[in-house]
Amino acid sequence: MNAEVVPLQGRFDGPPGYPSAAPTVVQYTTVNITTDPPRDHFIWSLFCFFYGNPLCLGLTALIYSIKARDRKVVGDLDGARHYGSTARCLNIWATVMFFLLIVLPLIIIMSIAVKLSSLHYHYRG
Template sequence: MSKPYPDASPYPTAPAAWDPENKSSVNITPPPYQEPSAGGFGGGYQTGYPTVPPQNSYTPEPGQYGMNPMGHPAAVTVQPGVYITQVQLAHPEPEYLGYSIFTMLCCCLPIGIAALIYSISTRDANNIGNLDLARKHSRTARVLNHTALGIGICILVIWIGAVIAINFIH
């Protein structure tokens, strides 16, 4: 079986192992500078800046675009960044968070969860200052809470009636 690399390699040998105690034994010098050749690094393309300024280059006359009347380059002024922040509402919409938690735990769990989500959305809309969205979510949370409370009361009345009917029959 042949070796993957020839014995006589054109590359230098690996550097000696690093000894942090003995730094003077390491004598590593960078390789010498070589001009890029047509077939070497860069593939014949020019690397770096040209050594000769280009012929027929355009230089603006004083007073033209990019130059002020005195012939000096125009100064560049950078505008500061603009940050837009929204302010909380002065009169926020009611969020019905406590009412939503009550209806979720005591009346109707699925509708109470939906009301809780809309209550939190109302709070978020109030915090970012979006009045229309806050009104919409507040109204939806209130309707869901009233519906859950009505369902809870109906279930309670039916349950009490069933208990009375069962006890009255026996």
């Protein structure tokens, strides 16, 4: 193994952590973090409005989505984030209620119909 010798640059004033007589230069680094713009959930609100609108939650979610989009255009990101969050909650409720009020009863009715038809076929044959 070859040991590399690297010369020290500058002056060595003692072990690290102890004050030295030489003035120290402090460098500052600025990091700019760009955040993603807040989401307005507009397309989800449109689907909830047109396909599943129990208790007008889809319409309300669509209104809040439009408000969030308007706030984002103006530059009020906190307001857009608030309206977008409200639109997301309303969309979640509209989707859950649509599933519970329409899709789930359809599944139950279809499963009962299949069971009755199989019983009818069994006794007939």
